[in-house]
Amino acid sequence: MVTWDFSALSPYKSIILHGIGETALVSVLSFALACVLGLIAYLGCANHLRPVRVISSIYVEVIRNIPMLVVLFFIYFGLGEKGLNFSPFWAAVAALAINNGAYLAEIFRAGFQAVPSGLHEAASALGLGPFQTFRHVTFMPGIRNIIPAATNQFIMLMLFSSVASTVAFPDLTYELQRINSATLRTFEVFTVGAALYYVLSTAIALAAGLLSRRMYRW
Amino acid sequence: MSIFHYTDSLLRAAVMTLKLCAFGAVAGTAWGLVVGLLRASSFRPLRWLAALYTSVLRGVPILIVLLFTYYGLPLAMPNLRFSAYICGAIGLTLFVGAYVAEAVRGGLESVPTGQTEAAQALGLSNFQRLRLVMLPQAVRVIVPPWIGILLALVKETSLVSVVGLVELTRAGRVVGQESNNTLAAFALVALVYFVICWPIGQFGRWYEHRLAASGLRTVHEPAVSNLLGEDAEVPTGGAA
């Protein structure tokens, strides 16, 4: 019979908190970098120079078809073997950023494309040039389209940051595994862990929804 | 040793990956279908439970689910022996099921309410209505996100390596260490994944083109932000 004993976890409260902190740090940093990468890739895919378009498309296609774990191992173990040593933290950040950048590029593309073409026509008719049109007419409505998908991507990134534990990065998942080994109270440990992640992802979704509604009164 | 001496072990590991995919795809889709239909059930506790399941499984990392199953199943049923493969397969099934359930829910919602009313007016039972009227129409809308889920599944099998299963990614690690050429090993591994995934993605795109041509708008993937019940209007990205 399975008995539950959550009190066994109380001595590890601070470790769990620390793990949450590391998870948060890695997630935010990686997402910021991923946005930059994604923007570059998006602009690259729409560039008028063919080689730029090709490189950007290859980046997006390759990432979408291989697991993030492979990217992470490639960076941490593969490059490490050749002397380019990444700390677990930076290997995780790099892998997460590279991986999510490709998906964000697609999100940016779809978001800006969804802006009604009538608005572009009106801007052209008023004499606005292409860059001006993007800056004043396409950007804000496009961002509004992008926010739900980008929020979703951030949540996925945060959940996927748990993969960093495989290279011994002390995030929440890594600490949970350590606590599991120490206490052997598997159900309690992973239930608490799951609950923590669930609360985090729900909170982010709620916050983004609220922020979006406040920002976009139009 | 040249990396190509190890193609044998890599291919065997690839087979293991495909086995996981097949199990996860079939079992996950079936399970997801059940849960998705339960969410449309007229029995409130069932509806609520299915909703909770879907919501929770989509709000926690796949790794946690895998670890939970790997450590938890043997504890819950100490008389049975659980291999890493079985634990991984069950974990993947539970995870995929939640996303399929969400896709099914989205598909059913896309069927115009007039259809439900017509079916009810004709005297069909709830189950008949679902089976004969709603699902056939919902399937078209469910397929694109479902393909996205399968694509993600192939990549998620790599995480089962964490519980010790020698699938493609772990094999890459081992081969890399033995051949002292981790870079080449993982490049090869990446190539195999690409070869498996790319056709799936292309099929998905072709299917969506066909759908768009027939005038149907598609939602690419069940968004996690659906925790609030809002659908992303724009194609979302994906997991690793």
Added chain:
Amino acid sequence: MIRVEGLTKSYGAHQVLKGVSCEIAKGEVVCVIGPSGSGKSTFLRCLNMLETFDGGTVVVNGHDLSARSVDARAVRREVGMVFQHFNLFPHLRVVDNITLAPVHVSKKSKGVSEANAMELLERVGLADKARVFPKSLSGGQQQRVAIARALAMEPVAMLFDEPTSALDPETVDDVLQVMRRLADDGMTMVVVSHEMGFTRDVADRVLFMDHGVVIEEGTPEQVFGNPQHDRTRAFLRRVS
């Protein structure tokens, strides 16, 4: 002001404009009528280069639109356009919609542009709506803002592409009134419209187009009172 000779345009195999010629003098109000698919909107959109054309000459306010060196933005600075679906910028308040182009294209100062914008809003009767977002306005109000937005660039001519076709009948008159006043003030206008009453009262000349050519041309009295061609007669019978 505007001179068109032998304008032709094809979309792939389908020829939309088969040699359209006309001259529009300064201060003239020319209405283009005809069945849908006749090419009237395409013709209009060629005048400010929203559409390119294949053959013929178009000279707008001294700019030869078929010349390689033509500056599309310069043409568009001098010619204003009002669209069937308004195309107001949803993320900008009404006053900012109007000042956007003067500030960024004509390089006027924000203060001067805003003062002009408020004047224009007074003229169209919407000064109290300056700081609201377009979504809270009715269709007719949005269209009047769109007219003010185009006027803010101080164009020498205004193009109207079915300006009232997307409006509720109650608000159509408000927009037509604004257009009437504009005509009375001496603006050169080319209007594609189905509003026969407006055409009869305000137009100096009417062009009837069908299947990519101008079938008949004349004053409203001539075209409505004494149509020369069968197709003109048939069309007028249908819309009266």
